[in-house]
Structures are given as C-alpha cells and as structure tokens.
Amino acid sequence: MGGDSQTKGTSAQPVRGPLTIGPHISASGGWKAMGERALSIGATTFAFFTRNPHRGSTLKSLDETDPAELAQLMEDNGFGTLVAHAPYTMNLCSAKPDIVEFGRQMMAEDIARLDEAIPGSYYNFHPGSHVKQGADEGIRLICEGLDQVLVPGQKTRVLLETMAGKGSEVGRTFEELERIIEGTKHGDMLGVCLDTCHVWDGGYDIVGDLDGVLDEFDRVIGLDRLCALHVNDSKNPRGSHKDRHEKIGQGEIGLEGFRGIVANERLRGLPMILETPNELEGFGAEIQLLQSMASEGARA
Ligand code: FE
Ligand code: FE
Numbered sequence: 001m002g003g004d005s006q007t008k009g010t011s012a013q014p015v016r017g018p019l020t021i022g023p024h025i026s027a028s029g030g031w032k033a034m035g036e037r038a039l040s041i042g043a044t045t046f047a048f049f050t051r052n053p054h055r056g057s058t059l060k061s062l063d064e065t066d067p068a069e070l071a072q073l074m075e076d077n078g079f080g081t082l083v084a085h086a087p088y089t090m091n092l093c094s095a096k097p098d099i100v101e102f103g104r105q106m107m108a109e110d111i112a113r114l115d116e117a118i119p120g121s122y123y124n125f126h127p128g129s130h131v132k133q134g135a136d137e138g139i140r141l142i143c144e145g146l147d148q149v150l151v152p153g154q155k156t157r158v159l160l161e162t163m164a165g166k167g168s169e170v171g172r173t174f175e176e177l178e179r180i181i182e183g184t185k186h187g188d189m190l191g192v193c194l195d196t197c198h199v200w201d202g203g204y205d206i207v208g209d210l211d212g213v214l215d216e217f218d219r220v221i222g223l224d225r226l227c228a229l230h231v232n233d234s235k236n237p238r239g240s241h242k243d244r245h246e247k248i249g250q251g252e253i254g255l256e257g258f259r260g261i262v263a264n265e266r267l268r269g270l271p272m273i274l275e276t277p278n279e280l281e282g283f284g285a286e287i288q289l290l291q292s293m294a295s296e297g298a299r300a
C-alpha cells in the first residue's frame with residue numbers, strides 16, 4: 001500500500017486510482033445491492049454469476065430490485081463495463097446433447113436478460129470441455145451454439161475466457177479461441193476475457209515476457225478483441241494446467257508480475273475482475289494495492 005492515510009482501517013474512503021477494477025461478487029439482494037457492495041470497497045466494476053453457478057437455475061435473485069437503480073449508481077460513480085459470468089455448468093461442447101442444449105438455452109436467456117437490464121455489458125463464458133470428442137469437434141459445437149444463440153443487434157458482447165487447459169478444456173491457447181471466433185457468423189459480437197491465472201497455468205509467461213504474450217495475442221486474435229481481464233494469482237507454476245486461484249501477490253505470478261500487468265499500456269482501461277479467494281474486505285485491500293501500483297507505474 002502506498003500512502004499512510006489509506007491504511008488506517010476500513011472506515012476511510014477507498015482511494016480511486018487509474019484502474020477500472022472490481023471483484024466477483026455475490027448476486028444476492030439484487031442489482032442495486034451488487035453495485036453498493038462494489039462501491040463500498042472502491043470498485044469501479046464487478047462481475048457476478050447470472051444464475052446459480054453450479055446448478056444453473058433461474059435469475060431470480062437479480063429480479064429483486066430494479067436494474068435501473070444499478071445503472072444510476074454506475075453512472076453516478078463512473079463505473080466501467082460489467083462482466084457477467086455464465087454458470088460453470090454451461091458446456092457448449094459436451095458429448096451429451098441435452099447438456100449442449102441446456103447451455104445454449106441458458107446463454108440465450110442470460111443475454112436477453114442482460115440486454116434488457118444493463119445493456120452494453122459483457123457476458124463471459126468458459127468455451128467448454130470437449131471430453132473425449134477432441135478439440136476440433138469441441139470447437140465445431142461451440143461455433144454451432146454461438147451461431148444459434150447470438151442475435152444480430154444484441155447489446156451484450158460475449159467474451160470467451162482463456163482457460164488453463166485442465167482436462168479437456170477448450171481455449172487454453174489463443175489459437176483455439178481464434179478458431180472459435182473465426183468459425184462463427186457472429187465474430188463481431190465476440191471478444192476475449194484474459195484470466196491471468198489461466199494463461200499462466202496454460203503456459204504463457206506473463207511475468208517474464210508480458211509484452212511478448214500480448215504481441216502473440218495480437219498476432220493470433222487481435223488486441224482489439226481483448227475486452228476484459230480476470231486478475232488472479234496462481235497457486236501453481238507456469239504450465240501446470242491446474243487452475244487454482246491465489247490472492248494477489250501470494251502465488252506464482254507474484255507482486256512483480258501484477259505490477260507489470262497494471263502498468264502495461266495495452267491493458268489500460270480494460271475492466272479488471274478479481275476472482276481471488278477473498279471476502280469483500282480482502283477484495284477491497286487488493287483493489288487498493290493494485291490501484292496504488294498502477295498509480296506508481298503511471299508516474300514512473
Ligand atoms: Fe471464469
Ligand atoms: Fe476467470
């Protein structure tokens with residue numbers, strides 16, 4: 001943490017810095033409650049599950065308040081774009097047709113809901129696990145699903161998340177994500193959310209050569225498609241394909257790794273979402289830490 005005035009307990013007003021940053025928070029209490037929780041820890045964006053992440057039920061908790069109240073709160077406080085997260089059960093390339101169908105149905109409903117509630121948000125999803133079908137068939141199924149679900153003129157941009165390559169996950173390499181984007185009719189509605197833990201576990205050296213990784217992203221996918229970041233440290237070494245998130249600075253990416261990330265010009269302005277193992281207060285401390293490192297980077 002930088003200045004001494006910021007470290008005197010939780011009652012102090014959180015310091016706003018150059019980053020658009022916030023945590024993944026619980027959707028309980030509805031739209032406005034999410035915004036208020038984010039605001040209370042100095043966040044300027046946030047992520048949330050559009051429905052129960054594991055079972056994938058309905059969106060009822062978000063109906064409890066008017067989304068217009070959240071929109072107003074966001075406007076009053078200079079929030080950036082929200083990054084909604086699809087449920088983990090969504091697998092657009094499952095070997096089981098009923099799971100594929102359920103995933104498509106959830107995505108269509110979620111996009112329609114976001115379009116209505118907070119137009120212009122991002123909707124982030126895990127491309128899927130192809131199980132034993134192979135990456136080619138997995139990519140084909142994902143593209144088929146996106147072609148079926150995405151609607152011309154929708155306000156929500158759908159983000160493919162970079163994955164760690166655990167099991168048969170599709171999306172461990174930039175090449176696989178590009179094949180999905182290229183393989184759909186709706187590439188203009190798609191983007192990428194880069195998860196720092198996942199790309200690290202996937203083998204990309206974002207600590208030793210962040211600019212090299214971003215060059216590669218630019219060459220393969222195009223940096224204009226990079227819409228958001230998940231900012232997580234990793235419990236495991238690079239290339240481990242494990243996907244275990246760690247608190248910022250306490251894992252293998254480490255504080256210096258994040259200093260490089262928040263200082264990088266090409267990542268400026270992107271919504272940064274924390275999915276670290278924290279409660280609200282811990283997220284607040286990480287926001288302050290990253291904001292102060294970003295301010296130092298900007299002065300340097
Ligand atoms: Fe995710
Ligand atoms: Fe993530």
Ligand code: ZN
Pocket residue numbers: 195197198243244245
């Ligand atoms: Zn993860």
